[in-house]
Every structure is written in structure tokens, then in C-alpha cells.
Amino acid sequence: MRNASSRIVLFTGALLIGAGLAGSQASAGQVAPPPLVLSPNLTEPWTMQLQPRVNRRAVAPAQRRQVEQPQVRRANWWSPRQQPVRQQPQARTTQSRQIAPQFLPTIVKYDGKYKPGTIVIDTNARYLYLVQKDGTARRYGVGVGKPGFEWAGRHRISRKAEWPDWRPPAEMRKRRPDLPTFMAGGPENPLGARALYLGSTLYRIHGSNQPWTIGHAVSSGCIRMRNEDVTDLYERVGVGTTVIVI
Template sequence: MTQRRTLMLGGLALLATPTVVRAQVVDPSIRANVSSFKTQRWQDHFDSLGQHGAIVADFTSRALHWWSADGRDYRLYPSSIPMSEELTRRGYTEIVRKRVGPDWRPTADMRRRDPSLPDYVGPGPDNPLGTHAMYLSWPAYIIHGTHDTRKIGRPSSSGCVGLYNEHVEELFALAPIGTQVRLV
């Protein structure tokens, strides 16, 4: 009886082996979707949080970090990043203007890269700036929402930092004009 059980268990194990082996084979063309978000320390980027708090847009990890002025509140948002290194600007800036329901006009460089772009898009679901926009002191650089959620986590912008609409709405309420920003 014991010999019969051993044979049956051995046969079952043999039948299961190809499935186990097959499950361990990794297709090299498939990239792992592992989050590269890392908690940042504001002290690594700013001397102080100032009176308005601080934002770091980290293009490497594709995340935007926000700290309140007192340092007690920290938020992390997934973001889109510029499509290429030539469109990427790094350094210190600040929020100089904010707008709910922004309108959009492509820059001359955007139109050179894609002549099919419209001259103007008003507020609404077709607007590439989403529902809220926070304009930085550098011309044409904006932290904004997007209606196209496929862009988040990807190199898809012309230099801006894109967030999900619900995240940019939250950040819009938290970060006043004058909030210091660093793009790294």
C-alpha cells in the first residue's frame, strides 16, 4: 500500500513539474513594472521649506513630491516626464500663477515638432493641460493635469510635469503661488 501511494504521489509530482518549470521561465522582452518611487527628503533639495512649502519633480523616478511649509504633510504623486532630454529643464523655480480650467496654445517648438497641433484648445476634456495648471517662473513650464491617463509614468510631455487630474486638483489646493519648485 505504501509503495502504491509513493508511485501515485511521484506521478502527480511529475505531472506538475512542467507547469512549475514553465512558470519560472521569464520572457526577456517583458519589462517588470516595478515602482521606482523613493521617498525624498526636502533637506536634500532646499535650505528651508519657506512659508509656502516645496515641490520636487523627480524625472528619474517619475514622481512629484510636495511638503507643507511646516514639514508635517508630505505627498507623493506619480507624474509624466519630458519626452526627451532636450525638452528637460532642471533647476529651481517657483509657482507664479495658477488656473482652474486652463486653456492651451502650443509653443512654436511644439508646432515645429508636430505641425498638426491646433492653434488653440479651450478648457475641457480635449485640453492637454487637464483641469488645473500651476505655471512656473520659466516660460511654458507647467505642473498640470491630464485627461489622457496613459501619459502618467511615461516620457510624454514637452517639458511639463503632468499629474492625474485628481492629483493636480489636490496639489493645486495645497501649493500656493510662491511655492518653491525644483526639477531634478
């Protein structure tokens, strides 16, 4: 209690001295310091009691926002509940992977000059016709040579092959060094399910594992058909059949 009474006396003296200084400064025209706050616990050291009261209204708005803005705790990015959302790959549209309806097989009237059993290929219209005896023709859609690889002529089927092997010619491998020198027959083979070889040329009527290319100029001169269409044609014609390319 004696120590507490001593501190009270010292603090009261300090207040009197401070008041005297404030009065002298005020008389000299100086601004008085902010009011002092007395701690309710008088046993605390007197230096801790001389803390000025903070006027929150005097704080600049920007500073006030910085002080009052709550601190946001960032979630753990790799937390099981906060896993990043991975963008799902868009489903591949099949519209561009389908053959145009007009290139599906059909029966059409035929009054041309070629006799039944002849294959006539119209490269401009992208159709192959198999002339029949009743004044009709079986018409199939085909893919033809791209610009620079067009050709026309008359040949005969010299050989037929099921699921043919593919040996890209040297001219093609020179343009496409990535091509293999040999590829066994099968679903991945560009020649498809069947091949009809035209004379001694490098050209063939063959299937394709890219049926969406039917109706377009995409090949290096060969005539492409859908696998199911070339299989149907394969069963209807034999070696020696005349092929007219116009």
C-alpha cells in the same frame, strides 16, 4: 392495330439483320456491340428502342463520382437566416490604460534639505514631492519630458489656472503642424483640470486627459499629473511656491 403489327414486323426484320451482321463481325474477329434494350412500349418509334444499356461499373471512378455527386444548392448569402457573421471588435484592454500602483499618491518620510512647502520633482524616479512640516512629504506620480526635452532648475509658481486654455508654442507647432493654435479648457484639453505655471518659462505642472502616461517620459518638458492629483496639489500650494526640478 395494323400500324402496330407493321412496326413489329419491321422491328423483327431489323433484329434479324442486326443479328446477321453481328454474326458476320464475330466471325471476322470483331467485338460484338453492346446488347440492345427493348422498350416495353412497342408503340414507340423503333429508333428510340435501340438505346444501348449503360454499364455503370464500366464508368471511370472519377466520372462516376462526378455523376453521382449530388448538386449542392448554395444558400442565399444575404438571406436573413444566412447573414454573414461579422467579427466583433475585441474589447479594449484597460490594463495598459491604468496608472501603475506605485505612482498613486501616498505619504512618505522626507529628510531632505528643502523646507516645508517646497515642491521637489525627481524626473528620474518620476515623482513629485510636496514637503510637509512633520518630516513627511506628499508624493505623486508624474509624467516628464521625453528624451531630448529633459530639463532641471529652480523656479517659482507664477500663475495658477483652473481648466486652462492651451496655446501650443510655435516651436511645438513647428514639430506638430496638426496642432491647433488655440484650444479652450475642458476635458479634451491636454492641460487637464489645473495648471501651475513655472516662472516665465513655457513649462507647467498640469493635469492630463491621458492618465496612463503618468510614470513615463512623454511630454515636451511639462510635468504631467492625473487630474485628481493636480487638483489636490493646486489646493495645497499658492503662487510663489518654490519648485525644484532635479
